[in-house]
Amino acid sequence: xxxxxxxxxxxxxxxxxxxxxxxxxxxxxxxxPVGTAATVKALPPKDLEALDVSLxxxxxxxxxxxxxxxxxxxxxxxxxxxxxxxxxxxxxxxFQIFSLAQTNAIDDEGVTFRSHLDGSRKRLDPRRSMxxxxxxxxxxxxxxxxxxxxxxxAEVEGALKRTHRWLVECREAHxxxxxxxxxxIVQGGIFPDLREDSAEFVTSLDLKGYAIxxxxxxxxxxxxxxxxxxxxxxxxxxxxxxxxxxxxxDDLVEGIRRGVDIFDCVIPTRLARHAAAFTHSGxxxxxxxxxxxxxxxxxxxxxxxxxxxxxxxxxxxxxAKELLAHYLISLHNIDFLVSHVAKMRRAIIDGRLESYxxxxxxDYLQPMPDG
Amino acid sequence: xxxxxxxxxxxxxxxxxxxxxxxxxxxxxxxxPVGTAATVKALPPKDLEALDVSLxxxxxxxxxxxxxxxxxxxxxxxxxxxxxxxxxxxxxxxFQIFSLAQTNAIDDEGVTFRSHLDGSRKRLDPRRSMxxxxxxxxxxxxxxxxxxxxxxxAEVEGALKRTHRWLVECREAHxxxxxxxxxxIVQGGIFPDLREDSAEFVTSLDLKGYAIxxxxxxxxxxxxxxxxxxxxxxxxxxxxxxxxxxxxxDDLVEGIRRGVDIFDCVIPTRLARHAAAFTHSGxxxxxxxxxxxxxxxxxxxxxxxxxxxxxxxxxxxxxAKELLAHYLISLHNIDFLVSHVAKMRRAIIDGRLESYxxxxxxDYLQPMPDG
Numbered sequence: 001x002x003x004x005x006x007x008x009x010x011x012x013x014x015x016x017x018x019x020x021x022x023x024x025x026x027x028x029x030x031x032x033p034v035g036t037a038a039t040v041k042a043l044p045p046k047d048l049e050a051l052d053v054s055l056x057x058x059x060x061x062x063x064x065x066x067x068x069x070x071x072x073x074x075x076x077x078x079x080x081x082x083x084x085x086x087x088x089x090x091x092x093x094x095f096q097i098f099s100l101a102q103t104n105a106i107d108d109e110g111v112t113f114r115s116h117l118d119g120s121r122k123r124l125d126p127r128r129s130m131x132x133x134x135x136x137x138x139x140x141x142x143x144x145x146x147x148x149x150x151x152x153x154a155e156v157e158g159a160l161k162r163t164h165r166w167l168v169e170c171r172e173a174h175x176x177x178x179x180x181x182x183x184x185i186v187q188g189g190i191f192p193d194l195r196e197d198s199a200e201f202v203t204s205l206d207l208k209g210y211a212i213x214x215x216x217x218x219x220x221x222x223x224x225x226x227x228x229x230x231x232x233x234x235x236x237x238x239x240x241x242x243x244x245x246x247x248x249x250d251d252l253v254e255g256i257r258r259g260v261d262i263f264d265c266v267i268p269t270r271l272a273r274h275a276a277a278f279t280h281s282g283x284x285x286x287x288x289x290x291x292x293x294x295x296x297x298x299x300x301x302x303x304x305x306x307x308x309x310x311x312x313x314x315x316x317x318x319x320a321k322e323l324l325a326h327y328l329i330s331l332h333n334i335d336f337l338v339s340h341v342a343k344m345r346r347a348i349i350d351g352r353l354e355s356y357x358x359x360x361x362x363d364y365l366q367p368m369p370d371g
Numbered sequence: 372x373x374x375x376x377x378x379x380x381x382x383x384x385x386x387x388x389x390x391x392x393x394x395x396x397x398x399x400x401x402x403x404p405v406g407t408a409a410t411v412k413a414l415p416p417k418d419l420e421a422l423d424v425s426l427x428x429x430x431x432x433x434x435x436x437x438x439x440x441x442x443x444x445x446x447x448x449x450x451x452x453x454x455x456x457x458x459x460x461x462x463x464x465x466f467q468i469f470s471l472a473q474t475n476a477i478d479d480e481g482v483t484f485r486s487h488l489d490g491s492r493k494r495l496d497p498r499r500s501m502x503x504x505x506x507x508x509x510x511x512x513x514x515x516x517x518x519x520x521x522x523x524x525a526e527v528e529g530a531l532k533r534t535h536r537w538l539v540e541c542r543e544a545h546x547x548x549x550x551x552x553x554x555x556i557v558q559g560g561i562f563p564d565l566r567e568d569s570a571e572f573v574t575s576l577d578l579k580g581y582a583i584x585x586x587x588x589x590x591x592x593x594x595x596x597x598x599x600x601x602x603x604x605x606x607x608x609x610x611x612x613x614x615x616x617x618x619x620x621d622d623l624v625e626g627i628r629r630g631v632d633i634f635d636c637v638i639p640t641r642l643a644r645h646a647a648a649f650t651h652s653g654x655x656x657x658x659x660x661x662x663x664x665x666x667x668x669x670x671x672x673x674x675x676x677x678x679x680x681x682x683x684x685x686x687x688x689x690x691a692k693e694l695l696a697h698y699l700i701s702l703h704n705i706d707f708l709v710s711h712v713a714k715m716r717r718a719i720i721d722g723r724l725e726s727y728x729x730x731x732x733x734d735y736l737q738p739m740p741d742g
Contacts, residue, residue: 038687042694046676067663067687075666075683083679292438295446305417308454312446316409316438323413326694 003181003208005240005261009349013232013259016348019209019240021087021139022179023079024054028240029256029348031247031341032057032089032264033334037066038082041269042326043334045084051304051335052342057089057264058082060132061096065115065122069135077137089264090138091244092129092170092185094145095213106146108162126169130182138180142211143170145185150219156189163187164201171205181208183242189214190223192230199234210235211242212260216251224251228258249278249340249364253357256344263341268333275318277329278336280363286329291315298332302339306332374552374579376611376632380720384603384630387719390580390611392458392510393550394450395425399611400627400719402618402712403428403460403635404705408437409453412640413697414705416455422675422706423713426458428635431503432467436486436493440506448508460635461509462615463500463541463556465516466584477517479533497540501553509551513582514541516556521590527560534558535572542576552579554613560585561594563601570605581606582613583631587622595622599629620649620711620735624728627715634712639704646689648700649707651734657700662686669703673710677703 002022009016019026032055033040033048040048040056048056058078063069075081078088094111097104101113101122110125124132129144144166148159167184174182184202188194202210212231215224228243235241240261246252247265255263271277275287279299284291286298294311306328317325340360347356373393380387390397403426404411404419411419411427419427429449434440446452449459465482468475472484472493481496495503500515515537519530538555545553555573559565573581583602586595599614606612611632617623618636626634642648646658650670655662657669665682677699688696711731718727 037691037693038684039693039695042698044676044695044698066691067683071664071683074664075681081681081684081687083684293442293445305415310446310452312438312442313409313452313454316452320408320437322408322410323694323697324410324415327413327415327698 002178005209005238007238011348011351011353012257014256014344014348014353015259015261016345017240017261019261021181023085023087023139026054026087027342027345028261029341029345030055030262031252031337032262033268033338034059034264034266035082035084036266037062038072038078040330040334042272042323042330043269045082047305047331048084048334049086051331051338053086053334053338055087055089055262056084057091058136058138059096060090060093060129060136061100061124063136064093064124064132065117069132073135073137079137087140088138089140089262090133090136090142092142092144093124093132094129095147095245097124098147106162108165126166127173130170130173134174134180140181140183140209141174143167143182143184145187145213147187147214147217148189150189150214150217150223153189153191156187156191156194160187160194160198164198167202167205171207176208183207183209183211185211185213185244186231186235187214188231190219190227195227195231196234199231203234203236207239209240209242209262211244213244215243216246221251221254225254225258228255228260232259247337249337250361252337252341253344253361256341256348257353257357265337268337269330272326272329272333275325275329278333280360281366282364286311286314287318288315298329299336302332302336304331304335306335373549376580376609378609382719382722382724383628385627385715385719385724386630386632387716388611388632390632392552394456394458394510397425397458398713398716399632400712400716401426401633402623402708403633404639404709405430405635405637406453406455407637408433409443409449411701411705413643413694413701414640416453418676418702419455419705420457422702422709424457424705424709426460426633427455428460428462429507429509430467431461431464431500431507432471432495434507435464435495435503436488440503444506444508450508458511459509460511460633461504461507461513463513463515464495464503465500466518466616468495469518477533479536497537498544501541501544505545505551511552511554511580512545514538514553514555516558516584518558518585518588519560521560521585521588521594524560524562527558527562527565531558531565531569535569538573538576542578547579554578554580554582556582556584556615557602557606558585559602561590561598566598566602567605570602574605574607578610580611580613580633582615584615586614587617592622592625596625596629599626599631603630618708620708621732623708623712624715624732627712627719628724628728636708639708640701643697643700643704646696646700649704651731652737653735657682657685657696658689659686669700670707673703673707675702675706677706
């Protein structure tokens with residue numbers, strides 16, 4: 001029963017489903033907030049539960065460096081450590097090595113790098129990534145991959161070769177079990193033929209799910225959509241599809257329209273730390289003086305704990321550098337994305353996704369109130 | 372009915388009571404967490420409600436400077452602005468001018484100072500302090516006073532003269548009403564005769580409550596206790612007594628033993644920002660490496676949302692500078708003090724305060740586990 005994926009409705013290419021995991025069912029499509037260091041920044045688990053968050057992502061790279069995957073294993077695993085009862089997905093560490101580590105040297109067996117925390121020398125390879133993720137104990141774990149700059153063909157080709165080789169090693173180190181599902185990652189940058197090769201190779205390994213990696217890392221939105229158009233039809237319909245690192249509200253629409261089931265992104269909590277908030281009329285920044293006396297909630301169309309507070313109060317908290325600002329704006333932003341995806345799931349079931357999507361995009365992409 | 376103070380039980384000099392306010396009843400003795408800038412740092416109001424916090428304090432000095440008392444008035448008052456439904460007490464601003472403002476010049480009419488935020492020149496005097504506190508709309512407001520270094524007799528005498536003069540001006544600017552109660556402040560440093568003079572003068576104005584100011588600002592614990600011993604018998608038994616700025620767990624015992632009804636202190640949230648937590652066996656610091664693999668909660672004798680998390684996890688959050696550390700440790704520390712005072716109230720009603728107090732102090736003042 002674990003990791004069975006049921007599709008309960010379709011609307012065009014979009015699907016609504018349920019992914020069963022050892023820590024509970026995930027209604028799909030789903031947006032997963034990111035708890036980088038075993039905490040979704042500023043929010044206690046109870047508030048995430050209250051927002052109906054059904055999946056969170058945590059980062060192998062960060063937890064490997066601090067507090068260490070063996071410590072977390074000895075403390076009963078990541079669920080127990082951070083007191084999150086629901087499903088967890090961990091990434092492989094590959095992406096962060098390239099984006100965060102001070103220096104790194106890649107070879108065909110793995111990557112040697114210096115920790116961004118203390119400069120110490122570390123190494124990750126497919127087997128070690130699997131071992132770390134086994135120690136962490138997430139429900140869904142990701143193959144160790146190399147995520148290149150998406151438009152440099154030579155770099156993308158080299159990365160693809162390694163990613164495929166490493167996937168086989170990950171698969172050997174982690175055969176299917178009832179506790180953890182291994183997902184493979186399709187790479188290939190913005191090049192249709194490379195995406196095609198990658199999809200063919202990765203899906204040949206018959207994994208529990210497939211991710212589309214290497215997007216939202218420098219390409220245009222139009223390139224992202226074209227890559228999805230080209231890649232998704234090459235993934236099996238009966239497995240969950242995960243678009244990594246994507247979470248802009250309009251990108252969620254475009255992904256779901258094309259048949260993506262799972263998304264994750266740091267954007268709701270990262271924006272919150274800069275006082276930026278999603279609204280149905282576009283993104284606003286609560287530091288703006290225009291909100292000084294504004295008695296309305298962040299977004300009158302959303303109803304959560306944060307919507308009990310005025311923009312004027314939130315602006316005051318932001319200007320006064322009060323910790324409560326992070327809590328309230330993070331809560332709002334996560335609710336915005338989670339509710340948005342839940343509404344799309346409902347719309348798929350009701351066969352009216354396009355009507356929801358076009359209305360949402362028309363409202364959201366209007367000229368920004370701050371701008 | 373507003374501001375009626377009922378004493379429901381006595382045990383030695385200690386009393387258990389209820390103070391009625393326009394925003395609800397305050398069971399006394401009570402510990403009030405401090406929400407300096409219209410937020411108890413890191414905690415949303417709902418969590419304070421869940422901890423049975425029945426009174427919070429907010430700072431006139433800070434709110435006057437930012438966002439401004441008129442803005443808060445226009446936003447419906449402080450309760451509405453910060454969404455705190457229960458009673459609020461505001462201080463007068465006097466203490467912060469002397470502890471925070473960049474420079475200050477005192478004269479017999481008031482104080483001119485430079486804002487610690489932007490260096491701008493400001494002035495506060497008794498009438499302005501009353502006006503600000505009326506704009507904020509707290510249930511209990513404090514007379515504008517001068518809090519001197521407690522051991523410098525000449526300074527204390529001068530401050531006392533001004534404090535008394537200013538109290539009369541505050542009383543004129545704020546006669547009794549059903550919305551806000553004005554409390555007077557007894558000063559006098561550590562000098563018994565000055566405390567005596569001050570108590571006599573301040574109580575002659577027949578106010579709704581009386582505060583003991585100028586303690587926990589540099590004197591020894593023994594001097595604090597002696598001053599309470601000397602001052603409290605000179606306050607009327609039928610009015611609430613408020614010991615300002617005091618919140619160490621052992622000081623709460625000593626205050627309640629001597630008949631204090633109300634306390635406030637920044638200590639639970641300030642300690643939390645330095646990773647320090649109260650336990651029944653003394654204060655601990657969660658940054659300490661000894662907690663790296665410690666699966667127990669902060670204090671096994673306390674049961675709140677934070678006690679669902681291990682010391683190992685909290686240490687990880689502290690070391691990783693995660694915002695959730697502030698939330699969880701602040702919640703724990705506030706619950707520790709609020710529960711401690713609630714247990715003393717129960718003990719007073721049951722006539723066993725001394726047994727609770729001696730057991731608590733024996734446990735709490737044992738050699739510290741960190742030390």
